[in-house]
Amino acid sequence: MSTPNRDQVHRAPKVLLHDHLDGGLRPQTIVELAAEIGHELPAADADSLGRWFTESADSGSLVRYLETFDHTVAVMQTGPSIARVARECVEDLAADGVVYAEVRYAPEQHVAGGLTLDEVVAAVQEGFDAGVAASGGRIVVRQLLTAMRHQARSMEIAELAVAWRDRGVAGFDIAGAEAGYPPTRHLDAFEYLQRENSHFTIHAGEAFGLPSIWQAIQWCGADRLGHGVRIIDDVTVNDDGSVELGRLAAYVRDMRIPLEMCPRSNIQTGAAESIAEHPIGLLTKLRFRVTVNTDNRLMSGTSMTEEMFGLVEAFDYSLEDLRWFTINAMKSAFLPFDERLAIIDDVVKPGYAALIAEG
Ligand SMILES: O=c1[nH]cnc2c1ncn2[C@@H]1O[C@H](CO)[C@@H](O)[C@H]1O
Numbered sequence: 001m002s003t004p005n006r007d008q009v010h011r012a013p014k015v016l017l018h019d020h021l022d023g024g025l026r027p028q029t030i031v032e033l034a035a036e037i038g039h040e041l042p043a044a045d046a047d048s049l050g051r052w053f054t055e056s057a058d059s060g061s062l063v064r065y066l067e068t069f070d071h072t073v074a075v076m077q078t079g080p081s082i083a084r085v086a087r088e089c090v091e092d093l094a095a096d097g098v099v100y101a102e103v104r105y106a107p108e109q110h111v112a113g114g115l116t117l118d119e120v121v122a123a124v125q126e127g128f129d130a131g132v133a134a135s136g137g138r139i140v141v142r143q144l145l146t147a148m149r150h151q152a153r154s155m156e157i158a159e160l161a162v163a164w165r166d167r168g169v170a171g172f173d174i175a176g177a178e179a180g181y182p183p184t185r186h187l188d189a190f191e192y193l194q195r196e197n198s199h200f201t202i203h204a205g206e207a208f209g210l211p212s213i214w215q216a217i218q219w220c221g222a223d224r225l226g227h228g229v230r231i232i233d234d235v236t237v238n239d240d241g242s243v244e245l246g247r248l249a250a251y252v253r254d255m256r257i258p259l260e261m262c263p264r265s266n267i268q269t270g271a272a273e274s275i276a277e278h279p280i281g282l283l284t285k286l287r288f289r290v291t292v293n294t295d296n297r298l299m300s301g302t303s304m305t306e307e308m309f310g311l312v313e314a315f316d317y318s319l320e321d322l323r324w325f326t327i328n329a330m331k332s333a334f335l336p337f338d339e340r341l342a343i344i345d346d347v348v349k350p351g352y353a354a355l356i357a358e359g
């Protein structure tokens with residue numbers, strides 16, 4: 001078993017299921033787009049703006065963490081600005097060694113400048129296509145359409161996801177403040193998606209505990225859990241080291257429900273103390289279907305390489321462990337089965353085999 005260095009983690013093929021488009025802008029791009037529209041930013045140059053985002057997001061509260069998105073969403077209200085952000089997102093992910101990504105955002109937050117929901121999705125797709133072309137086709141990218149859980153547009157967004165399902169949109173999600181806005185508020189949208197044989201994930205078990213996860217799975221029928229860290233509250237470690245799973249945790253593990261874990265984001269919002277103490281360690285040991293994700297690269301100052309290398313440092317994970325996370329993620333993707341298999345067999349496995357052979 002070989003412990004990889006940072007360069008090897010960077011070169012390893014990585015799969016990303018949970019990344020917010022409006023949480024991953026380049027600081028320099030925000031500065032330029034804000035200047036074009038006269039939007040006032042909390043810092044003038046790219047370096048201090050980048051620091052402002054990570055420091056403000058380091059608040060220990062999800063609600064305050066989410067306030068930082070006001071400035072990224074503000075500069076994403078026209079077709080060209082959205083397409084630019086989407087293109088740069090794909091370029092940055094490809095440069096980080098990501099070979100497959102599902103990138104989410106809430107179309108309803110990008111209509112203040114007069115775009116229709118449909119035009120927003122088209123602009124993102126245009127940017128993604130340009131990014132994939134610029135990266136020489138080394139990455140496959142799909143959109144996930146998010147509805148904001150405190151708003152009431154989830155049905156419309158679910159319909160939008162189905163309308164775009166063969167044109168680059170792989171699924172649906174709900175996000176935003178969790179406490180006070182249970183997923184069952186959007187039950188009609190989830191039932192519609194199930195009738196349409198469509199896929200969705202739900203942010204659950206991040207700022208709120210087991211009831212949110214239980215609703216997401218047993219009422220709404222989520223295919224995956226966004227974060228899901230609080231499933232740890234249903235896991236008991238006894239003094240002799242033995243572990244007992246409650247019924248919900250057992251269900252999540254038995255059914256292989258993917259957990260889209262985002263360690264650094266959880267530390268910023270107070271859902272975990274540190275990487276070493278993050279539940280991902282125990283959940284991985286217990287063989288839940290754990291995946292590793294960035295959530296918001298700008299707010300967390302992170303990347304897939306950083307997330308994975310942080311885990312290597314905290315838990316001494318080997319390349320084989322990183323391959324396990326990556327195959328877990330690819331198995332859990334909202335891409336057709338044959339396409340998932342092709343990426344696992346043709347890209348992920350050979351990529352890790354080459355790194356492991358380096359010794
Ligand atoms: O970790 C998170 N938990 C809940 N909501 C989030 C998180 N990160 C981002 N968003 C929310 O999702 C919207 C669409 O991308 C963002 O604007 C932000 O409000």
Ligand SMILES: [Zn+2]
Nearest residue numbers: 020203226295
């Ligand atoms: Zn998220």
